[in-house]
Amino acid sequence: MSAMAVVIVTGLSGGGKASILRALEDVGYEAVDNPPLTMLEEMVARSEHQLAVGIDARTRGFDAGDVLDSIARLGSNSERRIQLVYAWADDKTLLRRFTETRRRHPLAPRGVVADGIAAELALTEPLRARADLVVDTSGLPIASLRRLIERHFGAGVDPAQLAVSLISFAYPKGLPREADLVFDARFLRNPHYDPILRSKTGLDADVGAYIEADGDFAKFFACITELVDLVLPRFVQEGKKYATITIGCTGGRHRSVHLIEKLANHLTSRAESCSADPARLLAWGVFITHRELTRDGQAGAVLMDRPVARRDESDLDKSAQGLAVQA
Structure with missing residues (x-):
């Protein structure tokens, strides 16, 4: 019996995490975005299907060290295959995306978006360093992003390869x-x-x-x-x-x-x-x-x-x- 695939998707706000989760859902993963961090391990333990979970600075109780500890514990079970994906984009692209959507940055709700980007980058750097796959979406069309996810996580992909x-x-x-x-x-x-x-x-x-x-x-x-x-x-x-x-x-x-x-x-x-x-x-x-x-x-x-x-x-x-x- 093959190990159950679990993909943790994290990264910068506006970096493409939601698009990656949708692409994973399209290739057969159950996708859950932004659950409380304390529920992550229980959620994975109870899942009977391949699972994609989005976790970022908005997540209640977010701490990069705690996320890595949870991934390590989950990965100690040979019946699961845990992979960490980090999505990001350069500052210019992130600023443009926030301007176009008129959204507030979660780490700068009343301040300067650039400050929120810098704070989030520092906060999530340990996850980027540990990630199995880092995806730069700066100049990446949605169609290409979807193909990238399909190539790495779609049907017929050998996880050992x-x-x-x-x-x-x-x-x-x-x-x-x-x-x-x-x-x-x-x-x-x-x-x-x-x-x-x-x-x-x-x-x-x-x-x-x-x-x-x-x-x-x-x-x-x-x-x-x-x-x-x-x-x-x-x-x-x-x-x-x-x-x-x-x-x-x-x-x-x-x-x-x-x-x-x-x-x-x-x-x-x-x-x-x-x-x-x-x-x-x-x-x-x-x-x-x-x-x-x-x-x-x-x-x-x-x-x-x-x-x-x-x-x-x-x-x-x-x-x-x-x-x-x-x-």
Whole structure:
């Protein structure tokens, strides 16, 4: 019998906790928002279904230390699988959300919203440090947030498997704050300066061929895979449930996108080839997000935020050979 899943959702007011709870409810969790903290353990003990519980600074008797103590006690029961999710956004986004909704901040009911945000951030920092999954909703559309929750908690998700998120991004628009590893691809030749390729993306074979024609591409990609192949098994050994690997370039449309796609194919190949040997600890699920393509509303953007199926890279290599552009 598998352990009962319990997800504790916390974070900053206005950070997206309610949206995460709704998404969890849609994938089959019973969702309860803001119960008294003293009821948490009893509620979990009595539940017969997978449960999602929202707890934040509004919760009666809230104390981050007490929340962590409750999670530790609940997690000592092997019949339960407890995960902590922390939702937040940057100050600018939170201020805008409070302005748009005209809500008062729970920690600054008569004062300055910014002061309430700062106080809540300090109050909940121990929970953020302990969280299994930290979700930055600053520039995250609701649809993408829902897909993120589905990928981690939906039907068919193996809780024992490391979830590896691969994200392409543009440096001028900021680093993904959840990143565990960041690689900079801005030194590679840039398809943006080719008028034929500029309007395309790293998802197109001719763009990939152009990038790979850079004399340093192969060495750079080999360095990335060598490091990733080293650290992912160690993440698994440490019990880490989520890992985020990001690659950035100037526009987030060409070089980083192609590299993320290529890395995803490498990782799924490695996981499958070693899945028969559990001692090698190479079992993980791989998910792709092309942040700037999704934000810009590219056609088929829903397919740019997706789980990765195994692909035959030889087909990509053949296309690249036929379309290679000499440097």
